[in-house]
Amino acid sequence: MTSTGSDPLAERQVALVDLLDRLLAGGVVISGDLTLRIADVDLVRIDLKALISSVSAEVPSPWEVGP
Numbered sequence: 119m120t121s122t123g124s125d126p127l128a129e130r131q132v133a134l135v136d137l138l139d140r141l142l143a144g145g146v147v148i149s150g151d152l153t154l155r156i157a158d159v160d161l162v163r164i165d166l167k168a169l170i171s172s173v174s175a176e177v178p179s180p181w182e183v184g185p
Contacts, residue, residue, distance in 0.1 A: 145171035 147169055154162040 142172040
């Protein structure tokens with residue numbers, strides 16, 4: 119497939135550090151389900167929901183600081 123110039127971002131390279139910086143600045147939500155099943159019987163089910171974001175003085179941590 120050749121580039122016709124219609125999509126200027128098609129060949130743009132982004133450093134991993136820049137990508138992580140942009141994702142953490144706004145926050146990332148990760149969710150997933152994992153089920154261990156044998157012979158159509160669910161043995162273990164894990165639901166995962168995680169919020170990953172940066173914390174700064176403008177946006178403090180939601181957890182209180184210990185003594």
